[in-house]
Amino acid sequence: MASSVPSIPISPDYPAEIAVAAVPDDPRVWVPQAPSVWFRPLMFNTVAGGWCNLLKVTTTGIVSRHRHPGAVFGYVISGKWKYDEHDWTAEAGSFVYEPPGEIHTLRVPPESSEMVTFFNISGAMVYVDEEGRQTGYEDAFTKIQLCRDYYDSNGLGASYVDQFIR
Ligand code: FE
Numbered sequence: 001m002a003s004s005v006p007s008i009p010i011s012p013d014y015p016a017e018i019a020v021a022a023v024p025d026d027p028r029v030w031v032p033q034a035p036s037v038w039f040r041p042l043m044f045n046t047v048a049g050g051w052c053n054l055l056k057v058t059t060t061g062i063v064s065r066h067r068h069p070g071a072v073f074g075y076v077i078s079g080k081w082k083y084d085e086h087d088w089t090a091e092a093g094s095f096v097y098e099p100p101g102e103i104h105t106l107r108v109p110p111e112s113s114e115m116v117t118f119f120n121i122s123g124a125m126v127y128v129d130e131e132g133r134q135t136g137y138e139d140a141f142t143k144i145q146l147c148r149d150y151y152d153s154n155g156l157g158a159s160y161v162d163q164f165i166r
Pocket of ligand 1: 066068072098104
């Protein structure tokens with residue numbers, strides 16, 4: 001029987017989906033971003049601004065102090081971490097929401113030698129010192145360039161990152 005509800009057309013303009021194993025088999029996919037800190041790109045949003053990645057930290061102590069202009073959503077896959085400004089500790093299975101505007105200091109506690117966390121980051125990351133002065137900046141475009149340079153150097157090829165860009 002014919003339905004009176006019109007079908008919704010499928011647009012050829014939809015961006016392609018992404019479906020990958022979040023934790024990669026190939027260690028070369030992890031891009032170094034600071035001593036003992038790596039990220040695994042999952043999606044770069046070049047239109048709205050922002051990106052999804054896994055962050056891996058293989059040391060304890062302070063990782064970075066930073067400010068988020070936009071909201072951040074996270075899910076901890078393994079290990080533990082905390083922000084010095086808050087009394088909670090995120091651990092495997094934790095969901096975290098970080099409000100826009102907040103400055104916080106990421107620390108991996110001594111009992112956790114490695115952590116991996118999925119982050120969906122809106123806008124940018126602004127790194128700051130103890131006085132709140134800017135020391136670094138990252139957005140989807142600086143992250144893409146980091147990937148291109150690293151993949152170009154390790155045999156995956158600069159274009160390996162293209163599959164994550166929308
Ligand atoms: Fe943060």
